[in-house]
Amino acid sequence: MPLFEAGRTFLDKKAPNESGSKAKYFIGMNDADFEDDYIVCFVFNTEHRIDLLPNIGCVKAKLKYVIEPGTFSFITKHSSIELYPVFYKLKELLDKPNIVELDKADENLARRIKNCVDENLIPSKAWNLIKNSFKNNKK
Numbered sequence: 001m002p003l004f005e006a007g008r009t010f011l012d013k014k015a016p017n018e019s020g021s022k023a024k025y026f027i028g029m030n031d032a033d034f035e036d037d038y039i040v041c042f043v044f045n046t047e048h049r050i051d052l053l054p055n056i057g058c059v060k061a062k063l064k065y066v067i068e069p070g071t072f073s074f075i076t077k078h079s080s081i082e083l084y085p086v087f088y089k090l091k092e093l094l095d096k097p098n099i100v101e102l103d104k105a106d107e108n109l110a111r112r113i114k115n116c117v118d119e120n121l122i123p124s125k126a127w128n129l130i131k132n133s134f135k136n137n138k139k
Contacts, residue, residue, distance in 0.1 A: 002031035002032060002033045003032060003033055003034075003090060003094070004028055004031065004032040004033075004037075004039055004090055004093065005028075005031055005104060006028065006029055006030050006031050006110055006114075006130070006133040006134065007027065007028070007029070007104050007105035007106070007107070007109070007110035007113075008027070008028045008101065008102075008104050008105075009025060009026065009027045009028075009044075009072055009074070009101075009102040009103050009104065009105065010025070010026055010028070010093065010099055010100060010101050010102055011023060011024070011025050011026075011074070011099070011100040011102060012024055012026060012098060012099055013097075013098040013099070013100070014098040015043075024043050024044070025043070025044040025074060025102070026041040026042065026043055026044065026086065026088075027041065027042050027044070027081060027105065027113070028040065028041050028088070029041065029042065029085075029110070029113070029114060029117075029129075029130045029133070030129040030130050030132070030133040031133040032090040033090075034090065035089065035090050035091035035094070036089055036090070036091065037089065037090045038087050038088070038089060038090075038125075038129060039087070039088045039089070039090060039093070039129075040085045040086075040087060040122075040126045040129050040130055041085065041086045041087070041088055042065075042081045042082055042083055042084070042085065042086070042113075043081070043082050043084075043086060044075070044079050044080070044081055044082075045079060045080050045082055046077050046078070046079050047066065047077070047078045047079055047080050050066070050078040053066055053080075056068055056078075057112065057116075058112065058115070058116035059080075059116075060116060060118060062080075063082065063083045063084065063118065063121065064080040064081065064082060064083060065080060065081040065083065065112070065113045065116045066078065066079070066080045066081075067079055067080070067081065071109070072102065072103045072105070073102065073103050074102055074103070081113060083113075083116060083117050083118070083121075083122070084122070085122050085123065085126040087126070110134075111134060114130055114131075114134055117130065119131075
């Protein structure tokens with residue numbers, strides 16, 4: 001079992017944004033074993049106008065995966081997973097006071113999120129990390 005598994009969610013209490021830092025929730029989409037391994041992550045955002053989205057689940061045209069409240073323990077409102085990658089190194093997540101490890105997506109949900117990613121719109125490095133993790137996790 002890897003130190004970090006694809007589908008693991010976490011809170012970064014000090015994630016960078018345009019005005020400094022802010023607490024943000026992420027889902028990591030690949031396995032990592034070594035401190036210098038990269039983890040491809042997608043950020044969660046609350047959807048304030050869920051009526052503007054065509055459906056729950058994959059909304060490829062908007063590069064989002066929309067989830068309902070309760071999908072994860074920390075999701076209390078309709079939210080979307082923005083399918084633009086953010087990279088963390090495993091060492092940035094291990095034993096850091098600003099990182100809180102949360103739920104892990106079940107295999108089915110993690111694969112649906114992966115299948116929603118447009119591999120042509122993310123760096124090939126990110127796509128290869130994701131693809132290889134799911135290839136290695138075949139049931």
